[in-house]
Amino acid sequence: MPLKTSMLAAVLALASSATALAQSGTLKIVSSLPRTGSANAQTGTIVNGIKMAIAEVGGKIDGYEIVYEDWDDASPQRGNWDPTVEAQNANKAVTDPTIVGYIGTFNSGAAKIAMPELNKAGLVMISPANTYSGLTKPGMGEANEPTIYRPSGSINYFRVVPTDDLQGAVAAEHVAGSGAKKVFILHDRELYGKGIADVFQKRAKELGVEIAGFEGIDTKASNYKSLSQKVKFSKADAVFFGGTTQSNGGQVAKDLRSVGFTGMLVVPDGCCEEAFIQAAGASNLEGNTFVTFGGLPPAELTGRGAEFREGYRKMFGTDPEAYAVYGYEAARVLLDAIKRAPTKDRAAILKAVSATKDFDGALGTWSFDANGDTTNRVMSINSVKDGKFVFVRRAGDAPAGGSKTE
Amino acid sequence: MEWVDFFLQQLITGLSNGMIIALIAIGYTMVYGIIELINFAHGDLFMLGAFLALTVVGLLGLGDWSGASAWAAVVIMLIASAGFCGVLNWGVDRLAYKPLRNASKLSLLVSAIGASFILVNLGLFWGGLPMDVFAGGVAAAAPKDFPALVPNTNLLGEESLVQFTPKDVLVWAVTVPLMVGLTWIVTRTRLGKAMRATAQNPVAARLMGIDTDRVIGATFLIGGALGGFASVIYSLYNNTISFQMGYRAGMDAFTAAVLGGIGSMPGAVTGALVIGLVRSMSDAYLETRWTNTIVFGILVLILIFRPSGLLGSRAKEKV
Known part of the structure; x- marks a missing residue:
């Protein structure tokens, strides 16, 4: 029966294509x-x-x-x-x-x-x-x-x-290394931002830097002028912000500068993007602002x-x-x-x-270690010049003071 | 005395922030007063005003201006954004609210929420336009830096710890005359009288020969224009705009309007100044994370003891 044969052929063809699929x-x-x-x-x-x-x-x-x-x-x-x-x-x-x-x-x-x-x-x-x-x-x-x-x-x-425990520590070491005595820590109350700020605080204390304050910000606020004035009046000579561009890092940087805070500002890799510069305004980041990044910038x-x-x-x-x-x-x-x-x-x-x-x-x-983390721990510290991130130095692979940052 | 300086500083910051909120709050309260609608789209309208202002700055290439020309630019922006927001607000009313004038208040509210979504997405789209105006259009949704046309120099002298800048002057110089002018319009002009009449009883107003649709249209126009003014001074004061800024600004302004007594214009201004000051004091003396809790805590307390708000008239249910 021609019909049956052709049906059989069709079924066979289907089956063979299915096996082909399984192989490739x-x-x-x-x-x-x-x-x-x-x-x-x-x-x-x-x-x-x-x-x-x-x-x-x-x-x-x-x-x-x-x-x-x-x-x-x-x-x-x-x-x-x-x-x-x-x-x-x-x-x-x-x-x-x-x-x-x-x-x-x-x-x-x-x-x-x-x-x-x-x-x-x-x-x-x-x-x-x-x-x-x-x-x-x-x-x-x-x-x-x-x-x-x-x-x-x-x-x-x-x-x-x-991970952050490495990056937060690197940021603290950078602040301490610059000679800062007193640091004000801000964070965005999110897992990433608060986490990295905690690590920063711990390491900064170990290095003998006084903590002027540790505060979570309201990430939807229209400005941080009052908070920035508090930072300025606290006489802190450095600020660390644990957060990202999305959690309003740009506005924090901008308001700190607008109230006349001239100390060092350090932000983590959540701010390491063009959008951060765009939000903060390049002129506000020029000079004393540093961005840590959990790796090397592409140019390096x-x-x-x-x-x-x-x-x-x-x-x-x-x-x-x-x-x-x-x-x-x-x-x-x-x-x-x-x-x-x-x-x-x-x-x-x-x-x-x-x-x-x-x-x-x-x-x-x-390699991947037993926890699933990369064994790579090269980091970099960057600053902003003419509206672009510029590489300042490598950090992290040999922690300052030979301390363990595990 | 450092603590005095610090306190004065918080007063200045708080009042400036409060003034900006006040301009937006008036837009809410006017619309509520006249058609009993909480216009959720108002904050997002304000956001679009800010994008228009940034576009104006970009088109005129004003980024590096200073001195007199910068002030001229500020005036151009104020006019452009106020006109734009006024007309847009009027348009939103015609398209989204007018057809529902006789429907239940709930339909109107839902329509307002819809209008709000549309405006937010317009802002998202606008921010992503590949124009030089927006730094090459990188990251559509990212907050955008607004050029500092108004300088941040300290008028009290560079060595003074208290900062009082031309930005604060701008905020006051724009908001106070606007509020005075608005009060004059509402209390002294024919239009104002018609607005008050429509607010009191639209049916009776219509029977008296008042074209209530025109009056409502004018209310939206004026409220929107105030939002436009607010968007320019907000942008010049904070120097950052984003398509999401309307939510928070609208929330603050709405809270201010309710705090002061929704429907009452002096109430909205009072409420806004209270919120501005409370925010700033809480940020300065407590922790930033408690600020929202305190603001809304105060709102709850006031509404418990004075349900009609600080300056609201004892609400009589309309018959």
Whole structure:
């Protein structure tokens, strides 16, 4: 019967194409970053970095096609990452079996939400930007951290950036090294900002710097003139602000200068973006403002990092912003693990990622330690000149005074 | 005496902040007085006024101006933003509120929230336009620096610990005449009389031959224009604008209007000055994080003991 034969043929064809899919199919990588709101400037370059890493392997590994999707974890209402959206993203990733890697999040607070979900599913998560120490390091955050993020008991979360405990300490060392005697600490009351301010305070005290005040700001206030006057009258000769451009770092800097505070201002990497300069006004940052960054600025990268910079410029027509290389590195280490994994499933890839050792990356040669943190701890201190970040010096790899910053 | 200096400084800052809030609060209270609508779109209208001002600065290339030409620029911006916000507010009323004049107050409120969302997103879009005006249009949503056209020099001498700057002068020089003028309009002119009549009883006003739609339109126009003035002085005082600034500014102004007695103009101004001062004192003597708690705590207390606000008339339910 011709009809039956053709049906049989069709079924056979379907079956064979299904087996072909299983052997060569597609592997999906997603990123969950705030793409709506002011963080978009930074996350845009992270996404470019990811795309570049995938383009470098030709979008294919061992016959598997690598598909990348750029997810947004922000909502227009908040103009910033949104817990509801991040939770939706995590669930969506868990339920799609073709997804083998989750690059994100940008904000440490968002990571707290996604981590346990992805952990239960054994899906590997690599963050290009989270720096809150408690996400991975026992004893650095709340008492139940980081076990609360690991309901399955094993580790699935990795990050390619050095953590706040290193960065906050570097900032404190810079302030103390400048001869400052009294420092006023401000923070944005968020996980990242408060966390880094706590570390700063601890280290500053150890170094004998007096703490003039430690205050959380109202991140939606129209100005901080009264607060800035309080800082000025406290006779502090330095200010540390633990926060980001989104939590109004620009206005803090601007108001400190407008009330006539001339001391040193140090801000962490959450402010290390063009948008911060744009918000604060370049002239307010000129001179005595320093930005710590958990890595080297793109212009200071050498070796493979320099190759990355050139490639990025060729591909996107602009210089990479500070975070681009972390997006690139996160994607590369994931692709490398996919390549090494004997079978292309979540468990094997997760195992391969955690086995990453002496990875030859754009940030140098580094490994993931037992907590999932990078062993790379090179940082930089930058200042602002003519409306651009300029590199001042390397810091962090050899902590001042030979102290341990673990 | 350093603590005296510190206290004086907080007074100056608090009053300047309060004055800006007052201009916005009047816009809320006028609209509420006349159609009993809490115009949620008002704060976002104010935000768009600030973006227009920044666009004007950019188009005229005024970034580096100083002295007399900068003051001329300030005048141009004030006129442009006030006109723009006035007309826009009038337009919002025609499109979003007028068709609902006889519907329930709740529909009107929902319509206002919708208008607010639309304006916020317009601001988001506007901020991202790839014009040189916006530093090349980097990061659409990021806060934008507003050029310091008004200098920050200390009029009390550079060595004085207390800072009183041309910025503070600007705030006072713009708001006080506006408030006086507005009071004159409301109490002394035909339009003002018509506004008061419409507020008291729209049906009776209509029966007396008052074109209430025109009066309501004029109220939106004036309220919007005040928001426009406020947006320019806010931008020149704080030097940062963002598409989200309307929310907080609107919240403060709305609180001020309720604190003073919604519907009452002197009440809105009083409420705004109280909020400005409380904010500044709390920031200075307590911790910044308690400021909102204190502001809203005061609001709750006042509403418990004087439900109609500080200067509100004892509200009689309209029949």
